[in-house]
Amino acid sequence: AAKGAGALVIAGVDPSSLGVLEAPGAMGADYAVGDYQPLGLHMGYGGSLSGFICTKDEEKFVAEYPLLLFGLTDTVKDGEYGFGEVFYERTSYASREKGKDFVGTATALHGIVAGVYMALMGPKGFDELGRGILQRAAYAKKKLAGVSGVSIPLEGVSYCDFLVNFDKTGKTVAEVNAALLKNDIFGGKDVSGDFPAFGQSALYSITEMHSKEDIDKLISALAKVLGASK
Known part of the structure; x- marks a missing residue:
């Protein structure tokens, strides 16, 4: 067009x-x-x-x-x-x-x-890098969606960045991030003011610097902050 x-x-x-x-x-x-x-x-x-x-x-x-x-x-x-x-x-x-x-x-x-x-x-290194990030992001989204009240509002494949919604948790992104910080974790960027149509959502980013252990630590902290897993 x-x-x-x-x-x-x-x-x-x-x-x-x-x-x-x-x-x-x-x-x-x-x-x-x-x-x-x-x-x-x-x-x-x-x-x-x-x-x-x-x-x-x-x-x-x-x-x-x-x-x-x-x-x-x-x-x-x-x-x-x-x-x-x-x-x-x-x-x-x-x-x-x-x-x-x-x-x-x-x-x-x-x-x-x-x-x-x-x-x-080199080409092989970039292929491994990209696939690793795709796998990490997919794993993080799946685990996040398993936390009570948390959802992933946009479907499809994500490379690094994706939205996480907290509307059904009864908490604002600011409250969630403040609680995560007490667990030595920086939460996602609060986009509720910039994109109100997505409600209480945050932009999370998963890169090659994040290990499976890092993601699991985030999930465990969120489950603790929000109550329990589904």
Whole structure:
């Protein structure tokens, strides 16, 4: 529908999911955007972080990138490749105030970290990572739905994030989270104010950093806080 109206399609994606999910470009997206944080970047009291913008390798898209571009090319030696700046005339170095590049130095460092992470993981590593997260999320949802009064309002497969509803528990998300904190657990993000249609719901996120023991600890604490299991 978007393409039929002459619009460009932008897809937001968790890069860690691309070992198991279809690439945005294969689904017709013109742009893919996302956060580098899942690619080996540790959280540090709110930052710093970086993101990515991907497009098809077409001049009309590439010309709009707000940063320096580096290309890969053959050298005079067979099997050897070199890197160099490309499309140089669109930068501030060549066009001064008309240049389109603006980027912080920390962003480049985060890009290097993400590149090293992806190189070390490889295709097989990303496949294992994605499948592991899918399995953890499915397990967590099943166990959460088994706690009295708790439900999962949205059906389907979840990658990392999913909603958990507490309407039938008689407690607000704020009350549940306060009780969980006493058990050294940070509850899900309260979305009851942002999305009132979902009632007393919280956004939970399960990643490769959570073990089965971590999930079981959450379930046990919730059952204790809310009463008992079904």
